[in-house]
Amino acid sequence: MGRPSRQLVIDDEVALQLQALELGTGVHPKVRLRASILRLHREGWSAPRLAQYFARTEQSIHNDLNRFEQHGLRGITDAPRLGRPVKLQAIQEALLIAKIDEDRVWTASQLAEVLEAEFGLHVTPQTVRQHLSSLGYRWKRARYAAGKALDPDVEQQHRASLDTLKKGRWTAN
Structure with a gap:
């Protein structure tokens, strides 16, 4: 004889929250999937039917149902991952x-x-x-820029030299 079917009791308020999670754009895909599973389970879908529909194993469906049963809505989200430790202190x-x-x-x-x-x-x-x-730093291509403002007297001398060169009257010193 097969395993008896189980039916979680999900009230209307939680069902609305599940629907909001299922349709939310900023919600992680795993959370949306679990919300869909729970919503369809509330409508009477069995674990084998949910497993076939979502292309998951029956065990994973039962795991999702157990997590919801034990922890409520918090149970359908994954715990934060620690990851690799930061190398820089x-x-x-x-x-x-x-x-x-x-x-x-x-x-x-x-x-x-x-x-x-x-x-x-x-x-x-x-x-x-x-x-x-x-840390908030952004890469930016280095640009050439004048280090400081030019001295007006020196600038005037160079402009005079350029004007002379443009006129074609230059001498080699």
Whole structure:
């Protein structure tokens, strides 16, 4: 004999919240999928029918139902992932910021070399770029610009020289 069917009781208020999650544009696709599963389960769909419709295993459908039964709406979202630990600590971050604030242009490769020389920490230029991006820095192509304003007397002399050259009366000194 097969497994007895189970039916979760989902009230109208929670059903409206599930529908909002299902139709929400900024909602993670997994959460929308689980909301759809729960909404259809409320309408009487069995676990095998849901599994076939969503191309998932019956066990995964039961897992979703169990999570909802135990945790409510919070159960259909995934827990935040920790991921790989950050390689750069506060002291390395402070060095990066100090180097960037210097009056020169730094590349990500050069900053990675500085981190290796100062701390013995091997990071790729891509890691440096990602970390700087997370700190709010943006890459911008270096531009040539005058370092300071020209002295008006010197500028006048050069303009006079250019005018003479344009007229074709120049002499080699």
